[in-house]
Amino acid sequence: MERFIQLQRKLAPELIQTIEARYNLLRHIQHAQPIGRRALAAMLDVGERGVRAQVDWLKNAGLVEFSQLGISVTAEGQALLPDLAEYVRLLHDLVGLEDELAERLNLKKVVIIPGDSEADIAVRRELGRAAAGVLGEYLGDNMIVAVSGGSTMAKVAAAIHFTLPTTTVVPARGGLGEIVEYQANTIAAVMANKLGGRYRLLHIPDGVNEETLEAILAGDANLKAVADMIKEADILVHGIGEAAEMAGRRGVAASTIAEIEQAGAVGEALGQYCALPGKVVYVTSSIGLRLDDLAGIGTVIAVAGGKAKAKAILAVAGTGGQDVLITDEAAAKAIQLLINTNNF
Template identity: 70%
Template sequence: MEKIIQLQRKIAPEFTAVIESRYNILRCIQYAEPVGRRALAMMLNTGERVVRAQVEFLKDAGLVDVSQLGMTVTVEGKVVLAELADYIRLLRGLVGLEEEMTQALHLKRVIILPGDSEADSAVQRELGRVTAGVVGQCLGDNMTIAVSGGSTMASVAEAVNFSAPSTTVVPARGGLGEKVEYQANTIAAVMAGKLGGRYRLLHIPDGVSEEALEVILADDANVRVVAEIIRQADILVHGIGQAAEMAKQRGLSANIVDELVRRGAVGEALGQYYTIEGNIVYVTSSIGLHLDDLAGIRTVIAVAGGGKKAQAIMAVASTGSHDVLITDEAAARAIQQIINNNDRGNF
């Protein structure tokens, strides 16, 4: 397949460009359906006339339906879209890049999706869909999934489309400092609802003192039970944030934010702040999972995209405690450039 793609690039580069264009249109329609041509053109940042011509082709091919409500992808279109995904990854050289990053970051598996989730919301939703699929592959009977908060994790929960009624979903850490829809508690409840399973919540503010946490654990039996369930999770799925940005979102003081920057923190996950080498320089107080707990978890999955998160992703992946990284092309290319610039292929 790779040889065929190389030949296509040399002999008919316009052919591959058309395929990519129609793939992007199908993907955007699928995630926004029913959608009108004008809205679709705005999503794709292209002219309405160009979109109209491509949609007409897709309609004639039986891949798109057009109605008064807008455009939708047909059953056949969804099948073609799924098959095209692997072709696009080969076309852009992402399969080879996955192997390179797997070795460089010492992971068991890296999955790279085409595009940039910062610029295209459809890519973020695709990150969610693929991550949900990986979780489904790892699930067995009577398992517990721990999830973190964040917008990407919200996309993961929404993308779950299978049933696992014996599953329990819990937040990976306590924390109520984010928007409600992005809180780990909310994401755990949504995912459990999609699975038809159970959930347990942890109503603990982020950043409370160690003394206060000890009092809460001593006085609240429910919190103790949930904390123990979290530590015994079979699967952990979490996002990754930029250190300074996440510190501000969590309400840390300006002095602490400055100290994080001074100490070289670039990435954050589960309330822990890392240098690009994977060293922890700060931990917010909360009940839930910490780096030391990850060794006992069967499968640890990290998901994050966007070129600006490249250093953050490297920082968290460099801890050596992760199994799977799911990211986008923009982040992967930026990580590749960092590794090459620093001549650190064994990073």
């Protein structure tokens, strides 16, 4: 395949551009189906006439179909998408970049999705789909899965299309007080329902001081049981955020945020704020997992994309304990540049 792509680059580069454009169109239709041409053109930020010509070609090829509700991907188109995705990954040399980052970041596996999730909602959904696939690879009978909150984790839960009824899903930490769909409790429940398994919830927010947490655990046996179960998780799936943004979402005081930034924090995961190349500089009190607990977790899967998160991903990965990183092309290339420029 790689040799074939090299020949295409030399003899028919315009064909590569066409294939990429049609793949991009097909995956946007897949994520938004059924969708009209006008809405599709707006989503892609291109002219409706150009979309019409490409969609008509896809229809004639049997890859999409039209209905009164809009355009949908056919079964043939669905079957073709994984092969197209692999073609584009090879085209962008993402396989080589995956291997390089896995070695440089000391990870077992890196999965890179083509594109930039900051600019393209389809890439964000592909991150969720890829993470759900990796979870399926590692998930076995009678396992406990811990999951953090956030919009990316919500997409991971939504993308699960397999069942394993012996699974128990728990939130990795307390809630942030954000919209309910993105809270760890909600995502744990959605993920468990998709898997056909069970879930346990953690009804306590992040940021409660240590003395209060100890008193709550001492007086609530059920809450303590859930907290103990979280520590025994076989798999953790979590997101990575930018330090200042996450501190704001956690309700950290402005003066403390300034201290966190002054300490060099650029990334946040599981309530801990990290500076480059991988040092924890501030910790939010909460019941649940912290980065220094990850050595006891069987498999840790981090999911984050977007060029702006490159420093955050690099800082969190540098603390150790991560096994798998699922990210996008924009973030991966920015991480590669940071590593090469700063000799991390």
